[in-house]
Amino acid sequence: MEPIDVVWLKKDIRLHDHGPLSLISQSPRQCIILYLYEPDQLSEKTVHGSHIEFINEGLVDLDLQLSGTDLTTSHSIYDHNFQCITVCYVGAVFAFRSIHKQRPIHQIRCHLETGHLKSFSRDKAVRRWCRANNVTINELDQSGVTRCLKDRDDFTKNFNRFLDQPMWQTPHAQQLQKLRETLLITPGQGLIKLHGTCSTPLKPLEIQQIPHEHKCDRPDRQFGGEAKALSILESFLSQRGCDYSTGISSPNTSWTSCSRLSPYLTWGNISLRYVILMTKQKQLELREAKKQNKGAPANSWLRSLASFQSRMHWRSHFIQKLESQPSIEEQDQCQAFSHLRRQPGDFNEQYFEAWCHGRVGYPFVDACMRCLIQCGWINFRMRAMLVSFATYNLWLDWKKIAPHLARLFLDYEPGIHYPQLQMQAGTTGINAMRVYNVRKQGQDQDPDGVFIRKYVPELKNVSTEYIHEPHKMSASLQKKYKVMIEGKQSRKCSDGLASFVKPVHMEDSIKDTAEEFAHYPYPIVDEKLTAKVAKDKLSAVRKQEATKEEAQKVYIKHGSRRNRSEDRNSVTPKASRSGSKRVKSDNGQMSLLKSFNKSQTPAPIAADRGSDNNNIHEDLVVDLTDNIQELSPQKIDFGKDRQVSPQKTPKSQPVISSFFEKGKHATDDKESVSEWGCKVCTYINDKPLALACEMCNSIRH
Numbered sequence: 001m002e003p004i005d006v007v008w009l010k011k012d013i014r015l016h017d018h019g020p021l022s023l024i025s026q027s028p029r030q031c032i033i034l035y036l037y038e039p040d041q042l043s044e045k046t047v048h049g050s051h052i053e054f055i056n057e058g059l060v061d062l063d064l065q066l067s068g069t070d071l072t073t074s075h076s077i078y079d080h081n082f083q084c085i086t087v088c089y090v091g092a093v094f095a096f097r098s099i100h101k102q103r104p105i106h107q108i109r110c111h112l113e114t115g116h117l118k119s120f121s122r123d124k125a126v127r128r129w130c131r132a133n134n135v136t137i138n139e140l141d142q143s144g145v146t147r148c149l150k151d152r153d154d155f156t157k158n159f160n161r162f163l164d165q166p167m168w169q170t171p172h173a174q175q176l177q178k179l180r181e182t183l184l185i186t187p188g189q190g191l192i193k194l195h196g197t198c199s200t201p202l203k204p205l206e207i208q209q210i211p212h213e214h215k216c217d218r219p220d221r222q223f224g225g226e227a228k229a230l231s232i233l234e235s236f237l238s239q240r241g242c243d244y245s246t247g248i249s250s251p252n253t254s255w256t257s258c259s260r261l262s263p264y265l266t267w268g269n270i271s272l273r274y275v276i277l278m279t280k281q282k283q284l285e286l287r288e289a290k291k292q293n294k295g296a297p298a299n300s301w302l303r304s305l306a307s308f309q310s311r312m313h314w315r316s317h318f319i320q321k322l323e324s325q326p327s328i329e330e331q332d333q334c335q336a337f338s339h340l341r342r343q344p345g346d347f348n349e350q351y352f353e354a355w356c357h358g359r360v361g362y363p364f365v366d367a368c369m370r371c372l373i374q375c376g377w378i379n380f381r382m383r384a385m386l387v388s389f390a391t392y393n394l395w396l397d398w399k400k401i402a403p404h405l406a407r408l409f410l411d412y413e414p415g416i417h418y419p420q421l422q423m424q425a426g427t428t429g430i431n432a433m434r435v436y437n438v439r440k441q442g443q444d445q446d447p448d449g450v451f452i453r454k455y456v457p458e459l460k461n462v463s464t465e466y467i468h469e470p471h472k473m474s475a476s477l478q479k480k481y482k483v484m485i486e487g488k489q490s491r492k493c494s495d496g497l498a499s500f501v502k503p504v505h506m507e508d509s510i511k512d513t514a515e516e517f518a519h520y521p522y523p524i525v526d527e528k529l530t531a532k533v534a535k536d537k538l539s540a541v542r543k544q545e546a547t548k549e550e551a552q553k554v555y556i557k558h559g560s561r562r563n564r565s566e567d568r569n570s571v572t573p574k575a576s577r578s579g580s581k582r583v584k585s586d587n588g589q590m591s592l593l594k595s596f597n598k599s600q601t602p603a604p605i606a607a608d609r610g611s612d613n614n615n616i617h618e619d620l621v622v623d624l625t626d627n628i629q630e631l632s633p634q635k636i637d638f639g640k641d642r643q644v645s646p647q648k649t650p651k652s653q654p655v656i657s658s659f660f661e662k663g664k665h666a667t668d669d670k671e672s673v674s675e676w677g678c679k680v681c682t683y684i685n686d687k688p689l690a691l692a693c694e695m696c697n698s699i700r701h
């Protein structure tokens with residue numbers, strides 16, 4: 001029997017810049033394009049119904065492209081019968097074994113994946129099966145991450161090499177026609193029989209492995225698929241991206257000024273290389289425009305796109321961490337912190353539940369959590385603030401909050417998620433502490449409470465004066481604004497972790513008309529006190545010699561490699577300096593981690609995905625820079641319908657409307673004149689006379 005090829009689709013559901021699809025479209029060999037709903041992977045506690053819906057939208061989009069059908073169909077995706085993609089609800093090894101029994105597989109073509117531990121073991125099992133059965137498996141790179149990276153110094157070199165490679169050719173109509181003729185299994189015409197074949201996308205409700213409470217969708221999430229991804233990139237590069245660096249911090253402005261590409265990158269509806277290349281092209285055009293004396297708009301565009309490009313690189317930088325140390329998913333990067341938040345009594349179920357449901361009594365925190373529940377997306381700073389509140393103020397273990405956030409994030413990407421969680425929780429050992437003052441964040445990022453009123457409707461009548469601290473309202477004000485603040489702390493403990501009593505504080509004058517009132521909780525903890533206690537606990541660990549040694553290893557393994565000549569010769573990591581300086585994250589900018597002296601001998605810390613040899617050298621850290629200035633005037637439809645063209649937002653748009661009015665926002669022209677963006681790391685420095693970047697120490701150009 002003639003051997004066949006299998007294209008195994010995983011987190012790469014697109015046609016453009018897709019190596020395996022490009023290669024088989026040029027090959028005469030018969031083939032199968034396979035997508036698997038894998039029971040073992042779906043049992044992972046991070047899976048949510050919204051992820052499956054998004055994947056399904058991508059699958060339908062791709063199937064329509066492969067079968068040469070018009071994409072503008074208005075039918076539900078669940079009415080779609082797969083024409084070209086073979087979709088099965090079975091495990092990977094089982095599927096390959098079953099195909100191989102009926103027709104020998106010559107080659108499995110797929111993309112390399114840096115996933116969580118379960119997908120890592122699945123990949124190992126597939127590779128073992130391939131070896132045992134003489135089947136070639138060809139895993140192509142789509143992220144610029146290096147497997148078996150021996151030396152972290154090589155990361156950037158390899159990443160740039162990956163970017164320099166030409167993109168894969170997109171199969172044209174004739175090639176697609178030929179490809180369809182070589183396809184072996186199409187539903188209804190089964191030359192090969194596969195157990196668990198699905199003729200239409202599998203609904204989350206039909207997936208047994210997903211717990212009932214996680215099968216639902218998110219009403220305002222982004223719609224999946226390559227067509228949507230491309231149109232969102234287009235709108236970003238033609239309109240929205242101009243305000244990127246100024247609008248990234250506020251949940252109001254970031255909604256439109258951030259690229260919103262993350263779920264498409266995560267599920268592979270668009271390729272990283274394509275996004276970077278298109279951005280580069282736009283940058284070239286802008287530089288040309290600048291030469292022709294169109295300075296001002298080109299400057300803000302160029303600044304924004306430089307910032308955006310950095311983040312595209314950080315994506316792979318972070319994923320490389322998980323690739324090089326898969327245990328980050330389960331263990332603290334710096335083991336010296338592993339006892340923290342894990343002592344008997346540390347985990348408070350009531351706090352956890354209140355945080356999960358957006359009922360902690362701090363309106364800005366609650367609004368962010370509820371926005372995530374509804375939309376599956378929020379900007380970086382708000383994610384960091386949610387983690388800070390959970391891990392410092394509520395003293396919750398990052399491992400306990402990780403699955404909840406993973407289910408909430410439509411863009412859940414293990415390689416970014418776990419390193420970021422640990423960074424925000426302060427367990428990497430190489431980053432400064434990031435403890436957010438949530439009240440101040442609210443006042444800075446949502447001064448008028450527009451965002452709060454949208455997502456915490458209980459507070460919709462509350463005046464701006466009290467919107468960030470509704471618990472300070474008198475009984476008569478509560479009556480006036482028709483909201484009852486309930487569950488006052490019964491006693492204050494020395495650690496600020498007061499017991500959450502529900503409901504005890506109810507003014508008599510309000511009680512009588514209680515039914516007409518919305519209810520909103522009193523803050524479940526004292527923010528200032530809990531932050532202080534937590535910072536003291538972390539500081540005590542950071543100061544220990546053992547921690548510094550441990551941090552050194554982490555740094556060597558995972559730090560980024562910018563400005564190495566300056567960094568390595570002079571600066572020691574924060575964790576290894578005495579009296580670690582605390583960072584006030586609420587100033588809008590994250591801390592600098594400077595690099596380690598390379599002369600220190602690196603010690604291996606944990607196993608890599610591919611090699612046993614872990615003498616990996618590493619350096620600096622890339623931190624995130626947020627900056628706030630003005631507002632984005634446009635809004636794009638990220639929603640579930642298939643109409644993908646960007647639209648101008650009328651002034652009355654919810655959430656962001658009041659921000660369109662000039663002068664409402666925190667920053668003004670004076671600030672932007674005095675600040676400057678670092679050309680190397682894009683950090684927005686606010687010291688006008690500084691000669692070097694506060695973030696990465698590079699000389700100001």
Ligand SMILES: Cc1cc2nc3c(=O)[nH]c(=O)nc-3n(C[C@H](O)[C@H](O)[C@H](O)COP(=O)(O)OP(=O)(O)OC[C@H]3O[C@@H](n4cnc5c(N)ncnc54)[C@H](O)[C@@H]3O)c2cc1C
Binds near residue numbers: 262266312381409
């Ligand atoms: C605790 C925590 C968990 C996070 N988990 C995820 C996750 O699971 N998946 C995810 O994609 N992002 C994650 N992020 C990073 C960041 O918040 C999102 O990438 C960003 O908000 C996505 O929106 P965007 O596409 O509009 O981003 P943009 O600002 O437009 O950035 C473009 C792309 O750059 C990459 N990027 C941006 N910021 C970062 C960053 N800090 N680190 C690495 N890559 C970055 C993303 O791929 C993003 O899509 C997390 C951040 C925190 C604080």
